[in-house]
Amino acid sequence: MKIQKYDAVVVGSGPNGLAAAITLAQKNLSVLIVEAKATVGGGMRSAELTLPGFVHDICSAIHPLASGSPFFRTLPLDRFGLEFIEPPASLAHPFDDGTAVLLRRSIEETAAAFGSDKEIYRQIFAPLAENWTPLADDILAPLGIPQHPLLMARFGLKALQSARGFAERNFQESRAQAVFAGCAAHSMIPLENLSTAAFGLVLNTLAHSVGWNFPRGGTQKIADALADYFISIGGAIEVNHTVENIAELDFADVVLFDLTPQQILKIAGNRLSESFRRRLSRFQYGSGVFKMDFALNSPIPWRDAECSRAATVHLGGTMAEIASAERLNARGTTADNPFVLVAQTSLFDDSRAPAGQHTAWAYCHVPNDSPVDMSEIIENQIERFAPGFRDCILAKKTFSPRDLENYNANYIGGDINGGAAILSQIFTRPVAKIDPYALPAKGLYICSSSTPPGGGVHGMCGFHAAQSVLRNEKQFRGRI
Ligand SMILES: Cc1cc2nc3c(=O)[nH]c(=O)nc-3n(C[C@H](O)[C@H](O)[C@H](O)COP(=O)(O)OP(=O)(O)OC[C@H]3O[C@@H](n4cnc5c(N)ncnc54)[C@H](O)[C@@H]3O)c2cc1C
Structure with a gap:
């Protein structure tokens, strides 16, 4: 790393790290992002995971939170190559009788079902x-x-x-209950x-x-647009650098961690008081996910063809079934009929796969760090609503919770939301504090999804953490 003085260093280049870095750079502060992996993006990367020509979203795929983000909306990301595609319907929720309900933009059309x-x-x-x-x-x-x-x-x-x-x-x-339950199950905690x-x-x-939109070309395009915009306003990025100790970053006035509490305790625990370390170590991580990517020789053969009008499909049947699967996870047991989320973006974006062929992205919730291989169970759930699905598979890749954590150190035990969204942590994370972003140590902040408003690609944790820096750090005041 070039040792040069920076006003702020952001550790991690997920949506929140990028949002924090952009907010500070917009105020003319000198900002460096340090990222462990070879590319920027955190949960916003895409790659050819299965076969050449098939572009898969490694983590996030569907982006209503990005397109509805108050902060991202202020940025000229379209000028940096970001184009959102809105499918005809946001969501399809199929049932065992072979029919499905669609969540469409129009409330009237949706409610009619x-x-x-x-x-x-x-x-x-x-x-x-x-x-x-x-x-x-x-x-x-x-x-x-x-x-x-x-x-x-x-x-x-x-x-x-x-x-x-x-x-x-x-x-x-029961259909209205089931659709609502599927949306609520994104909380990854019991629906009770x-x-x-x-x-x-x-x-x-x-x-x-x-609309439940997604970027043409893959989620990586959101990361690339944010990073290119950040560089265009004077920001610097250093990749392939895993920060192990806070002392490495003493050349910056302020450090923002796009990391979760467990990692911050390892990297900067020695700068925190014992009582705060204790509070931070009580932070609870949530359920994990088991994820699969498929290269397909055709679209998924849904029993109700209407399912092909949405990029997202929720597989879980009734509310009772979805609720039961989430309860089992919380008790440490995997479900035989888990709630499975499917994304089929290639139906609406021909840059994702060779002509006539397709990709599919699917995951289910499992207990944190569960070692159980859910691949057959996920495929069974898809077959249940799309008989013949297995015959379409050309290649596939699985990510267990442990694989996800190895891929991105923030996914502790496969928790993709930076901590459980339980009532005691949903508004006050990582600890109950008036300013949840400022750590009680000189110049240290947390800006990841372990802060409000939590998981998802919206950048709002990073934006609010940067506001905290701008409020608290008097040395920047004369310059902004
Ligand atoms: C399978 C899956 C599906 C998902 N689906 C969706 C979806 O469809 N829509 C949605 O909105 N959200 C989705 N999410 C959630 C979303 O990706 C996360 O909530 C979001 O990325 C969190 O952003 P973040 O900036 O807090 O952290 P992250 O995106 O996790 O970024 C953290 C970054 O820090 C880096 N890092 C970690 N440790 C260090 C270190 N010591 N030194 C330097 N760098 C380090 C990591 O490499 C990573 O790049 C999904 C996640 C997964 C895994």
Whole structure:
């Protein structure tokens, strides 16, 4: 590494590291990103994992949070090659009777599939979708005085409920309950837990307000656009450098970690008080994921062809089944019928695979660090709704929770959200503190998904961590 003085160093180049670095560089601070891997991106990388010509998203694939991010929306990323594709439907949720429900941009068209729940669905989601832009400022932010108190109060009353309770109280139709449960299961915790409704509400709302989009060419394009923009405003990036000890970074006034508590304790524990180390070490990681990538000789042969109108398909059947799988994970047992998330972006993006051929991305939730090989179980779930799927497979690659952690040190035990989204950690992570981003040591900050608002590719943890730096570091004030 060239030893040169920087105002700030960001350790890790995930969406939050890049967002933090960009926010500081926009204020004319000199900023260096140090990244362990050979390329930038964290959970936003794509590669030919199976066969030549098949581009797979290694981690994240579907990006309503990126396209709906209050911070990313302010950046000229289209000028740096980023183009989002919106499929005709955000989500398909197939059932055992061979039919499927689609979440479409139009609330009316979506609600029409929910029979007697049509009106209540409209009443819940129309106001949320109309107000997504102001709501996002408060939802994708640390706890504090909301900018839009009335909207937030209305959202909060629903969001704090358990997903299961919310669905049972509001929906009579099993299909509406199941679709909501699938969205809420992105929380990766039991759907009976308080505040899991928040995940269902946000993801359902994003389907109607923004669309569950994805970048042409692969998720790597988001990383590349962010990195190129960062460099264009004077930022510097150093790859292939794993930071092991905070002393390596003493040439910077401020260090922001796009890392989770366990790693920060190893790298900078000696700069933290014993009592804070104890608090940080109590941070809880969540369930892991088992992930598969497929190269296919044809599109997935869904029983209901409507499933091919969405880039995302939720496989789990009823709410009871999805809820049971998530409960089992929390108890340390894998499910035989897990909730499986499938992305089929190549249906709408011909740059992902050779002509006529396709890719598929799928994962299910498993207990943290589970050693169980879920590949057959995931394929069985896809076959259940798409008989003949196995005959389409040309090649495949699996990632166990341990493989994911080896790939990206932030995925502790395969936890892709930087920590469990349980009530005690969802708003106040990594510890309960007025400013969750400032570590109690001179010039040290945390900016990863282990801070509010948590997992996903939205960059808002990084943006808010950078605001904390700009508030706290007096030496920068005269210059910005
Ligand atoms: C299989 C999978 C599917 C997902 N699907 C989606 C999805 O569809 N949509 C969505 O929005 N989100 C999805 N996510 C979640 C999303 O990718 C993460 O929440 C997000 O990337 C977290 O961003 P981050 O910046 O906090 O950290 P990360 O993206 O994890 O970045 C951390 C970076 O730090 C680097 N690093 C780690 N240790 C060091 C060190 N010691 N020194 C230097 N560098 C270091 C890592 O190499 C990495 O590049 C998925 C994740 C996975 C794994």
